[in-house]
Amino acid sequence: MQPLTDAQIRSAFVNASKREIAQATLPDLDSLKWDKLDALGWRDPKRPVLAYVIVEHEGSPVGAILRTAEPSKARRRMLCSWCQDIVTSDDAVLYVAKRAGAAGRKGNTIGTSICTEFSCSRNVRRTPTTSEVGSDDPTDREAWTARRIATLRERSTHFIAEVLDQSSLD
Template sequence: MHALTEQQIRSAFVNASRREAAQATLPDLDSLNWDRLDYLGWRDRKAPLSSYVVAEVDGEPVAVLLRAAERTGKRRKAVCAWCEDVVNTDDVALYVARRGGAAGRKGDTIGTLICGEFQCSQNVRRKPTRAEAGDATEEERELIVQLRIEGLRERAGRFVREVARTR
């Protein structure tokens, strides 16, 4: 992912008001390892149910305001719809985004399961387990990781594209 500035992120929101975008608490952008991010995701420290995702769509950043579903009762294991990691299934949460444009103003939303701390970029880069890769060569294992990275970028991009789509 290309390094982004605060202004680029705030102006890239497709489903947030100017006020919501301005009030978003951004992470420390200088401390991020942009080369190892396939999308940028973070929770708002000041508003625990608010989270944000920025993904590149057609080479441009698209930012989305998400709401985390309140956790009630026993936590269940789930697979993240973006990284599809089968090892880290304990911290997956339902996130809902208001659609952009008139549809969002009418209350239309779209939801998905995403890693609760947005660690998908780390998950797709882990070495494949023996169950996933069997006796694959090192080259084949690297290909598995590369395919995971491409899949994550495609699924995250598809989600933000769907949020941004105006009907």
């Protein structure tokens, strides 16, 4: 992912009002390892039910404000639909985004399970187990990791495309 500025991130949101964009708490952009990010996601520390995600879509950054339920101690184990990592113990939660434009104003939403702390980019880059790859060959491991990165990008981009989809107006 290309490094983004505060202004670029705020202008990338497609499903938010000007007020919501202005109130968004951004992460520390200088501390991010941009070359290791396929999707930039973070939770709002001031409002635990809000989160944000930025994904490259058709060559440009596109962002969505996400909502989740209040944090609960009684959480179900869930698989992240983006990284689908079965080895890490990261929690996943259901995040819901208003659709962009008229569909969102009518209340239409789309949801998916994503790692609670948006650790997907890190998860797909971890060293795979031999049983996952079926081989100890370093070339096979690199190919496995490259496929996982590509799949994460495809799934996160597809989610953003669904947020942008205006065919759900009915």
